[in-house]
Amino acid sequence: MYRLPLGKWVNSGVEWLLNHFGNAFDAFTASVTSVTDSLRSGLGLLPWFVIILIFALLAWRAKGWRLALGTTIGLYIIYNLELWAPFLDTLILVLIASLVSLIIGIPLGILAARGDRFHKILSPGLDFMQTMPSFVYLIPALMFFSLGTVSAVFATVIFSMPPVIRLTDLGIRQVPADLVEVGEAFGSSPSQMLFKIQLPLALPTIMAGINQTMMLSLSMVVISAMIGAQGLGAGVLESIAQMDIGKGFEYGLAVVILAMILDRLSQGVVRNSRATLKKS
Amino acid sequence: MGVKIEVKNLVKIFSSQPQKALHLLSEGLSKDQILEETGLTIGVNNVSFSVNEGEVFVVMGLSGSGKSTILRCLNRLIEPSSGSVIIDGVDITKLKANDLRQVRQKKMAMVFQQFALLPHRTVLQNTVYGLEVHGVSKAEREKKALERLAMVGLEGYEHAYPDELSGGMKQRVGLARALTNDPDILLMDEAFSALDPLIREEMQDELLNLQQKMNKTIVFITHDLNEALKIGDRIAFIRDGSLVQVGTPEEIIRDPADDYVAKFARGVDRSKILTLRDVMKRPHPVVQLRDGPHVALQVMKEHGISSVFVVDRAKHLQGLITADLALEARKGGIASLREVKLIEVPVHQETVLVQDIFTIIAESKTPLAVIDEEQRLIGIIIRGSVLAALADIGGDPKDVSTTIGQVG
Numbered sequence: 001m002y003r004l005p006l007g008k009w010v011n012s013g014v015e016w017l018l019n020h021f022g023n024a025f026d027a028f029t030a031s032v033t034s035v036t037d038s039l040r041s042g043l044g045l046l047p048w049f050v051i052i053l054i055f056a057l058l059a060w061r062a063k064g065w066r067l068a069l070g071t072t073i074g075l076y077i078i079y080n081l082e083l084w085a086p087f088l089d090t091l092i093l094v095l096i097a098s099l100v101s102l103i104i105g106i107p108l109g110i111l112a113a114r115g116d117r118f119h120k121i122l123s124p125g126l127d128f129m130q131t132m133p134s135f136v137y138l139i140p141a142l143m144f145f146s147l148g149t150v151s152a153v154f155a156t157v158i159f160s161m162p163p164v165i166r167l168t169d170l171g172i173r174q175v176p177a178d179l180v181e182v183g184e185a186f187g188s189s190p191s192q193m194l195f196k197i198q199l200p201l202a203l204p205t206i207m208a209g210i211n212q213t214m215m216l217s218l219s220m221v222v223i224s225a226m227i228g229a230q231g232l233g234a235g236v237l238e239s240i241a242q243m244d245i246g247k248g249f250e251y252g253l254a255v256v257i258l259a260m261i262l263d264r265l266s267q268g269v270v271r272n273s274r275a276t277l278k279k280s
Numbered sequence: 281m282g283v284k285i286e287v288k289n290l291v292k293i294f295s296s297q298p299q300k301a302l303h304l305l306s307e308g309l310s311k312d313q314i315l316e317e318t319g320l321t322i323g324v325n326n327v328s329f330s331v332n333e334g335e336v337f338v339v340m341g342l343s344g345s346g347k348s349t350i351l352r353c354l355n356r357l358i359e360p361s362s363g364s365v366i367i368d369g370v371d372i373t374k375l376k377a378n379d380l381r382q383v384r385q386k387k388m389a390m391v392f393q394q395f396a397l398l399p400h401r402t403v404l405q406n407t408v409y410g411l412e413v414h415g416v417s418k419a420e421r422e423k424k425a426l427e428r429l430a431m432v433g434l435e436g437y438e439h440a441y442p443d444e445l446s447g448g449m450k451q452r453v454g455l456a457r458a459l460t461n462d463p464d465i466l467l468m469d470e471a472f473s474a475l476d477p478l479i480r481e482e483m484q485d486e487l488l489n490l491q492q493k494m495n496k497t498i499v500f501i502t503h504d505l506n507e508a509l510k511i512g513d514r515i516a517f518i519r520d521g522s523l524v525q526v527g528t529p530e531e532i533i534r535d536p537a538d539d540y541v542a543k544f545a546r547g548v549d550r551s552k553i554l555t556l557r558d559v560m561k562r563p564h565p566v567v568q569l570r571d572g573p574h575v576a577l578q579v580m581k582e583h584g585i586s587s588v589f590v591v592d593r594a595k596h597l598q599g600l601i602t603a604d605l606a607l608e609a610r611k612g613g614i615a616s617l618r619e620v621k622l623i624e625v626p627v628h629q630e631t632v633l634v635q636d637i638f639t640i641i642a643e644s645k646t647p648l649a650v651i652d653e654e655q656r657l658i659g660i661i662i663r664g665s666v667l668a669a670l671a672d673i674g675g676d677p678k679d680v681s682t683t684i685g686q687v688g
Contacts, residue, residue, distance in 0.1 A: 178396040184357050186410040186461070187384030196413070200400045 062268025074257040090231035097156035109168025126162040152229030160216035167209025171202030207270040284497040285331040290363035292324035298361040325521040338512035346521035388465040389458035395450040397442035404438040410461035428456040448479035557630040560659030573609035595656040
């Protein structure tokens with residue numbers, strides 16, 4: 001029986017890319033690495049309690065004093081367990097990966113909402129990105145961007161972008177038809193329609209997408225420790241290798257705390273945006 | 281009064297490929313035949329009408345009749361499949377996107393059935409929307425918007441959000457938003473249908489008030505004939521996407537073009553549209569001022585009545601003479617009614633609505649006198665004839681037109 005050489009095709013495709021754009025990839029890797037490095041050293045300069053304070057303030061603004069208190073306790077536990085440096089690494093990776101996902105994902109979502117054809121082409125792509133086991137992204141990421149931060153960000157972005165694209169698309173499509181008609185009837189240009197009517201009304205849904213994208217980023221950033229990403233994931237990986245259950249639990253707990261803080265924070269923002277919209 | 285909007289052979293077929301259906305339509309096939317042949321629904325079927333400047337033109341029909349589609353073809357929220365919409369001499373259907381936006385910003389504004397206020401904007405921010413997209417400076421557009429909000433009675437609510445307002449207030453914002461653009465044309469899509477009956481009437485009155493001051497051209501969609509009759513200068517009836525009849529409220533009620541219109545007409549509260557002119561009787565008999573009491577008595581005796589109106593040569597009403605007065609005058613040997621002190625009768629203009637003086641009619645013991653613009657007596661109102669005209673609600677409208685016809 002003839003076997004489709006699918007794997008071979010993918011391999012040669014990646015090889016071809018590397019042969020033709022290898023230098024570009026390297027330059028890209030170098031520049032992104034320098035950005036993340038300077039970010040990390042910048043954050044590293046801040047004393048730990050200042051960072052906790054910043055988070056507590058954000059939590060207080062987003063949801064109130066309970067979340068602020070919980071955030072402070074959680075972050076102090078991380079500091080106390082001497083996991084502060086890997087925590088910062090993971091945090092920076094999550095923020096960068098999320099940011100890149102949003103910068104690419106939101107415009108894609110807007111395009112998908114505006115064009116039915118684009119929506120139809122994009123949908124299976126998104127399904128593919130979400131259902132393909134996340135480990136598979138690690139291999140090409142590694143080949144293109146070598147070991148380290150950039151390949152981690154690359155793999156994370158691919159894995160975590162679909163929700164924000166989908167929910168931006170959905171949010172804009174859900175804007176009531178008569179409000180879109182208002183925009184049309186008063187002679188709005190397409191960009192006025194987008195920025196004055198569609199995006200503000202889609203904001204709560206888009207924020208929900210941002211929340212999901214951040215959560216997926218975090219989970220992938222931990223996994224990408226396998227391709228040399230610094231941070232809490234690396235610690236988890238180490239403890240697996242050493243069969244050190246206690247150490248693994250400590251690192252795992254730090255991930256859980258970070259996840260909860262990021263989730264509650266962004267949910268609080270979602271709720272606030274919904275409240276501005278409803279304003280009652 | 282020139283023509284502001286002219287709609288010619290407007291067709292809307294809901295399909296991205298309407299050519300075949302258009303062709304069949306031009307060959308004279310019916311809506312149903314085309315549906316069978318092509319599977320396409322004809323939303324608007326070859327509709328033509330024109331709207332005059334400063335006119336309130338009501339498009340009336342049941343839901344699904346295509347009236348909202350017609351309205352949306354006027355500003356191309358819905359793209360017509362064929363035909364033309366000419367506004368101030370420009371065919372809207374041929375405009376490029378950019379020019380169309382200009383027309384939408386300057387010439388026409390729309391008021392929506394469900395108000396369609398932007399929930400994330402305050403009343404003021406909603407009201408300025410049209411000028412904002414037009415690029416008018418913030419100070420200027422807000423000044424204009426505040427003026428318009430004051431006009432519709434919403435001072436002090438500028439910074440409220442839409443969901444803090446009642447339905448009536450929301451629609452006032454909708455109206456102010458449309459007026460802030462200073463459009464020549466207002467497109468109102470069932471603008472008051474979502475409101476409570478009382479609020480609806482209030483808004484109708486308000487619209488008529490505003491219209492007196494501003495003299496816009498208004499195209500108003502409704503399914504409520506009472507509303508149509510109240511605010512419309514002319515009414516167009518739409519059924520199944522076709523134009524059935526266009527006419528003034530009077531014409532519609534008197535002479536419905538077919539059963540469809542007649543069915544609507546039957547449901548109307550007649551006192552709201554019937555004027556004295558519609559229910560009055562011919563002023564017969566009357567006696568002349570130069571006549572004497574003998575003639576007056578003779579006339580009363582002939583017609584079996586106890587009083588009669590007295591007019592001068594120009595038919596101006598002089599008063600009423602009763603049998604008693606005439607007898608007295610005859611005894612006194614008076615030769616002409618000029619010398620008799622006649623009973624003064626209140627007079628009413630022919631254009632007064634029956635409902636406005638209904639209690640007067642009901643309580644008056646003598647017939648009421650109806651006069652025209654030149655103060656001439658043109659009719660009398662007898663209680664019985666008013667009730668007969670009002671009672672026609674359930675009857676065949678053809679009868680109404682004949683009863684009313686006799687009177688004129």
